[in-house]
Amino acid sequence: xxxxxxxxxxxxxxxxxxxxxxxxxxxxxxxxxxxxxxxxxxxxxxxxxxxxxxxxxxxxxxxxxxxxxxxxxxxxxxxxxxxxxxxxxxxxxxxxxxxxxxxxx
Amino acid sequence: xxxxxxxxxxxxxxxxxxxxxxxxxxxxxxxxxxxxxxxxxxxxxxxxxxxxxxxxxxxxxxxxxxxxxxxxxxxxxxxxxxxxxxxxxxxxxxxxxxxxxxxxxxxxxxxxxxxxxxxxxxxxxxxxxxxxxxxxxxxxxxxxxxxxxxxxxxxxxxxxxxxxxxxxxxxxxxxxxxxxxxxxxxxxxxxxxxxxxxxxxxxxxxxxxxxxxxxxxxxxxxxxxxxxxxxxxxxxxxxxxxxxxxxxxxxxxxxxxxxxxxxxxxxxxxxxxxxxxxxxxxxxxxxxxxxxxxxxxxxxxxxxxxxxxxxxxxxxxxxxxxxxxxxxxxxxxxxxxxxxxxxxxxxxxxxxxxxxxxxxxxxxxxxxxxxxxxxxxxxxxxxxxxxxxxxxxxxxxxxxxxxxxxxxxxxxxxxxxxxxxxxxxxxxxxxxxxxxxxxxxxxxxxxxxxxxxxxxxxxxxxxxxxxxxxxxxxxxxxxxxxxxxxxxxxxxxxxxxxxxxxxxxxxxxxxxxxxxxxxxxxxxxxxxxxxxxxxxxxxxxxxxxxxxxxxxxxxxxxxxxxxxxxxxxxxxxxxxxxxxxxxxxxxxxxxxxxxxxxxxxxxxxxxxxxxxxxxxxxxxxxxxxxxxxxxxxxxxxxxx
Numbered sequence: 001x002x003x004x005x006x007x008x009x010x011x012x013x014x015x016x017x018x019x020x021x022x023x024x025x026x027x028x029x030x031x032x033x034x035x036x037x038x039x040x041x042x043x044x045x046x047x048x049x050x051x052x053x054x055x056x057x058x059x060x061x062x063x064x065x066x067x068x069x070x071x072x073x074x075x076x077x078x079x080x081x082x083x084x085x086x087x088x089x090x091x092x093x094x095x096x097x098x099x100x101x102x103x104x105x
Numbered sequence: 106x107x108x109x110x111x112x113x114x115x116x117x118x119x120x121x122x123x124x125x126x127x128x129x130x131x132x133x134x135x136x137x138x139x140x141x142x143x144x145x146x147x148x149x150x151x152x153x154x155x156x157x158x159x160x161x162x163x164x165x166x167x168x169x170x171x172x173x174x175x176x177x178x179x180x181x182x183x184x185x186x187x188x189x190x191x192x193x194x195x196x197x198x199x200x201x202x203x204x205x206x207x208x209x210x211x212x213x214x215x216x217x218x219x220x221x222x223x224x225x226x227x228x229x230x231x232x233x234x235x236x237x238x239x240x241x242x243x244x245x246x247x248x249x250x251x252x253x254x255x256x257x258x259x260x261x262x263x264x265x266x267x268x269x270x271x272x273x274x275x276x277x278x279x280x281x282x283x284x285x286x287x288x289x290x291x292x293x294x295x296x297x298x299x300x301x302x303x304x305x306x307x308x309x310x311x312x313x314x315x316x317x318x319x320x321x322x323x324x325x326x327x328x329x330x331x332x333x334x335x336x337x338x339x340x341x342x343x344x345x346x347x348x349x350x351x352x353x354x355x356x357x358x359x360x361x362x363x364x365x366x367x368x369x370x371x372x373x374x375x376x377x378x379x380x381x382x383x384x385x386x387x388x389x390x391x392x393x394x395x396x397x398x399x400x401x402x403x404x405x406x407x408x409x410x411x412x413x414x415x416x417x418x419x420x421x422x423x424x425x426x427x428x429x430x431x432x433x434x435x436x437x438x439x440x441x442x443x444x445x446x447x448x449x450x451x452x453x454x455x456x457x458x459x460x461x462x463x464x465x466x467x468x469x470x471x472x473x474x475x476x477x478x479x480x481x482x483x484x485x486x487x488x489x490x491x492x493x494x495x496x497x498x499x500x501x502x503x504x505x506x507x508x509x510x511x512x513x514x515x516x517x518x519x520x521x522x523x524x525x526x527x528x529x530x531x532x533x534x535x536x537x538x539x540x541x542x543x544x545x546x547x548x549x550x551x552x553x554x555x556x557x558x559x560x561x562x563x564x565x566x567x568x569x570x571x572x573x574x575x576x577x578x579x580x581x582x583x584x585x586x587x588x589x590x591x592x593x594x595x596x597x598x599x600x601x602x603x604x605x606x607x608x609x610x611x612x613x614x615x616x617x618x619x620x621x622x623x624x625x626x627x628x629x630x631x632x633x634x635x636x637x638x639x640x641x642x643x644x645x646x647x648x649x650x651x652x653x654x655x656x657x658x659x660x661x662x663x664x665x666x667x668x669x670x671x672x673x674x675x676x677x678x679x680x681x682x683x684x685x686x687x688x689x690x691x692x693x694x695x696x697x698x699x700x701x702x703x704x705x706x707x708x709x710x711x712x713x714x715x716x717x718x719x720x721x722x723x724x725x726x727x728x729x730x731x732x733x734x735x736x737x738x739x740x741x742x743x744x745x
Contacts, residue, residue, distance in 0.1 A: 022731060025724070025727060026727055026728050026731070034724075097722075097723065097724065098722065101721055101722075
């Protein structure tokens with residue numbers, strides 16, 4: 001099914017996603033956007049895992065399992081992060097990361 | 106001899122300590138006179154206990170014909186450092202410590218009573234009595250020390266109390282500098298004492314006096330060992346210990362603090378700088394006397410010559426001073442020189458120990474008559490408000506009791522029989538004659554000078570021309586004159602104590618006779634001194650000035666104390682300060698401080714530079730982190 005698509009395509013895609021995530025994480029001030037950027041980074045990694053697993057070790061499944069673990073962890077992380085963001089919003093009336101500069105409000 | 110029968114002697118130490126703490130901590134809460142009474146009552150108990158101890162020790166408990174033993178009435182381990190090195194505190198009783206108990210408690214009690222009148226109305230009355238109690242405690246502790254380390258501890262404590270009392274008038278700059286001078290000079294000498302203690306205890310492996318002086322102990326049986334410059338380790342140790350004693354006892358050339366110490370209140374001068382603390386050096390040598398005599402005769406020779414020269418030196422200066430307290434201070438130095446000399450010329454055991462007995466005897470009688478003279482001088486100063494004898498004259502009609510007691514003191518110190526000074530001084534001269542004719546000649550001359558300068562003082566103050574006084578001088582109150590009378594009584598009769606049966610180098614009594622070949626000339630020269638003083642100072646005349654100008658440079662030298670102070674100032678300021686202290690200070694300020702400042706400044710500057718990194722902004726951290734990662738990737742993947 002994927003026989004015609006070379007590995008490099010996947011790697012280019014994951015690299016683009018990774019650096020998009022990095023860029024978003026460093027430049028955006030909005031916490032939700034930063035969280036989304038982190039998800040992009042994680043998914044870039046997932047693509048790499050699956051692609052390498054498929055092309056280099058077709059008979060093994062470690063890459064897939066890692067991907068599944070990362071998805072699960074990312075889901076948990078998203079739940080916790082969003083809970084924190086909601087709390088920050090309640091405290092600071094803002095989700096701009098630069099505004100959150102005090103331990104106590 | 107039952108040990109516990111004497112354990113109450115511990116109270117002699119604890120009572121003054123208690124009254125010091127009580128007055129010092131609570132003295133401001135009640136009337137000043139209460140503090141004075143507390144201190145005096147404490148000392149009264151101490152004096153009674155001391156007399157009881159002396160009577161018991163010397164007579165009641167003593168079996169006729171046996172040697173006086175030394176024993177510890179009390180001892181406890183204070184610091185247990187290792188099994189071989191412990192520092193003990195305790196009470197040692199032997200003839201000299203019991204004798205000193207009597208001296209210290211008598212004089213201290215008299216000074217306490219006298220001060221009730223003398224210090225009346227002074228600011229800091231309670232403080233004064235607190236310090237007097239502290240001094241009494243320290244001095245008694247020094248006297249009763251069972252080991253040389255305990256003695257050193259109390260030795261420093263008396264130094265501190267002396268410092269506090271000289272500087273009692275702390276708003277007077279001269280008193281402040283005098284107290285500092287006294288402390289620094291004696292402290293400098295105590296360095297020698299400490300070195301001596303360390304050398305002695307290193308050689309003998311003990312601090313304990315009884316072990317040190319016992320005839321089969323490590324000190325007396327010590328032979329061989331290290332030799333430095335031809336003298337054995339023991340000789341060096343005892344010489345260093347003597348430096349400490351010389352500092353405390355104001356022996357030449359460490360005497361410079363004593364005349365200045367007269368800035369303190371007069372009762373303090375009587376107690377500390379005449380009768381008790383300054384004889385601590387003599388006591389120290391007497392305490393270690395068997396070691397000096399048997400193991401380190403060279404050190405003992407040094408003691409003799411330092412004592413002899415100091416006594417001559419001080420007697421010459423005393424003839425030229427006009428401040429009555431300074432005359433007495435130099436006189437004290439001269440008399441302590443006598444005691445040192447007596448110990449220095451003494452041998453050990455039996456009649457050879459005559460000098461030892463005479464030194465202690467003179468210590469005893471001197472304490473009585475010198476305290477009397479100082480307290481008398483205090484009464485004079487109290488009534489005319491001046492220290493300068495040129496501003497006094499014809500005081501005998503205003504101060505009859507002071508006059509009589511002072512005259513008794515003068516006759517005693519001059520050595521006219523049958524007053525006590527005659528007996529003790531005579532024994533010293535006999536001991537000196539047996540040992541060394543030059544030392545005898547010096548002391549013989551000093552005996553004449555002593556009579557001269559004391560009667561110069563006496564005639565100047567009590568006879569001569571009537572001066573103009575601010576108000577008519579009046580006799581002091583009874584509380585001041587009673588101590589004078591008691592001490593005058595002591596000065597007259599102390600000579601009849603059979604000292605050669607009580608305080609001897611080996612504890613055994615021996616027969617001491619008056620040696621008429623020495624006694625008659627020494628009385629004659631004293632009479633000559635008195636007559637010269639009588640002729641020169643009986644009436645205020647120009648004769649003293651003529652004599653002074655005839656003596657020329659010698660008189661000026663003596664008047665300026667032979668420029669010893671100037672020599673010290675030159676050595677300290679021009680040599681030590683300039684060539685040692687200033688470079689050291691420069692090094693400290695620029696190199697040591699500079700290094701520290703450099704480190705501090707560098708860290709401060711660099712932290713200022715990098716403190717922006719910790720901004721608390723998570724994105725900045727991420728940026729740095731990712732840049733670093735990329736950099737490392739570039740280095741390791743592409744460039745390595």
